[in-house]
Amino acid sequence: MFSFEQLRGFVAVAEELHFGRAAERLNMTQPPLSRQIQKLERSIGVQLFERDNRRVELTAAGAAFLAEARRLLALADNAPDMARRISAGSAGTVRVGFTAASTFATLPAILRRIDERLPDVDVDLYEMVTQEQTEALLAHELDLGLARPPFDGEVFDSRAISRERIMVAAPSGHRLTGLGRLVEPADLASEPLIMHTPGKARYFYDLVVSLVPIMHQNVVHSVSQVLTMVWLVSAGRGIAFVPEAATRLGIDGVEYLPLPDWVGTPVELHLLWLKEQRNPALWRVLDHLEGLTV
Template sequence: MAITLDQIRCFIATAEELHFGRAAERLQMTQPPLSRQIQRLERSVGARLLDRDHRRVALTPAGTAFLEDAYRMLAAVDASVQHARRVEAGSAGTVHLGVTAVSAIGVLGPLLGLLDRELPEVDVVLHESASGGQVDGIRRGQIDLGLARPPFDTASLSSRLVLREPLRAVVPAGHPLAGLDRPLAPEDFDGQSVISYHPTSARYLHELTVRFLLNGHARIEQHVQQVLTAVLLVAAGQGVAFVPAGVAALHVQGVRFQRLTEVPGAHADSDPARPVELHAIWARDGLTPLLRRVLQLVERSVEEPGDAAGV
């Protein structure tokens, strides 16, 4: 026979009161159903838990041992109920968070600090992946929330703009452009070897690079998938590249980051000097209470003073 929580509660009350009448009153029930619950429990356990006669009620040795376990069982159930309620409210659970190496620079540290302080019962599992890989991970259910670059498939994904930062040129430290104390224009890169990005897997940054150089005569000679790879190639003297401003926080030796003039062709509703966007992305109709709270902290991680240092 199955043991029920009602049986456990009836046994604990009777064991503590050592009186069926007082236990029944405490449980707001009458004595006959209380006695039946104890009898069913004893049959299920296969041991006599209480000695009772007309004068007294006492725990048997088996009852004394079972009482300690009964307390633990009831406490575990109560803890499970409370945990489920916290998960339902979005204050507990596990979030699989996708990040790119660069998107993590200005957001991840402050975000993890906020999560530790405000949602200590939330476990974060990080997945480092390029934006395209994050989209695939969300579709497969392996990533709950991503921090990625556009564009996105709006039919299957929802997104929210988290951060917009300037585009910068990164040049070798000894390069003539490294010494200019002014924003660089497209014509400054005429004849330069440019390291750009893969037109498919890193489409967003590739298009930003091409758009900036549209009226110039630079030579795009290499395509990479990761921003850090582009910076390391610049440090090795293989050319110049264009990167989000936050990359400067990596402090890669042998390179300099230079400001750019306003980006030609920027959308009218966005600041042309801040074209590089980072979005939070998640499965459409998949915004759970927990993800909603994490998303709020993502936004705070770039809004609160001092939290987005280096971006």
């Protein structure tokens, strides 16, 4: 096996094409440098230089090995600095779970902030509903979630990053769009409803049930993703309750109707992480996301 000392000697000779000048550059004498090159050639099993009393030239194998030797030396030189930056949290990887609805506005704002302030932190993204995110956080498969409350305060810390209204998505031309006033819960009691699946979208399900008396015979579809709901609304399958960010989807055939301010509570999205999280990069990310609201 070769050493980094041998690689540095090889690169110096390859760049100088002269053993004497290479030895001076390395602050050593020529005989030990020659022995380094000989050991390197024996180690890898090929001749790296054509040499005689008048000239030194790289062989084809030597020229190919030079590029790899430079790369290995660069990695070795950068490794201590990279380790220090990872330990300090200014470099590394953060695994982020997110709900589909968070991609409408919140997730892009977060990614822009990280890119601007922590360019050496990589972000791996995983689309998951809130329950899947909490399970992945507990299994240490995620570092950070973008999830809907409530959470177990004994295990998790969280920070609200987005609060928005809930709105009614209705097909264009629907009778609700011509009321000339804000939609009231009583206006919705008999409408065909595209509902959130209670198992995978419990937060939205509970929120909607608190807004209007849901008649199960009025539920025509149950789905877990807001985008799917809006597509079904555009197809005339019914109305749906969606976060205000859904208005940015730009799907034709859908109108978004506000509810009175007194109806319900805002839709919240939280940053979520384990209290015992040990990834230094996560703490730097959280520091730089402080104060960000979308």
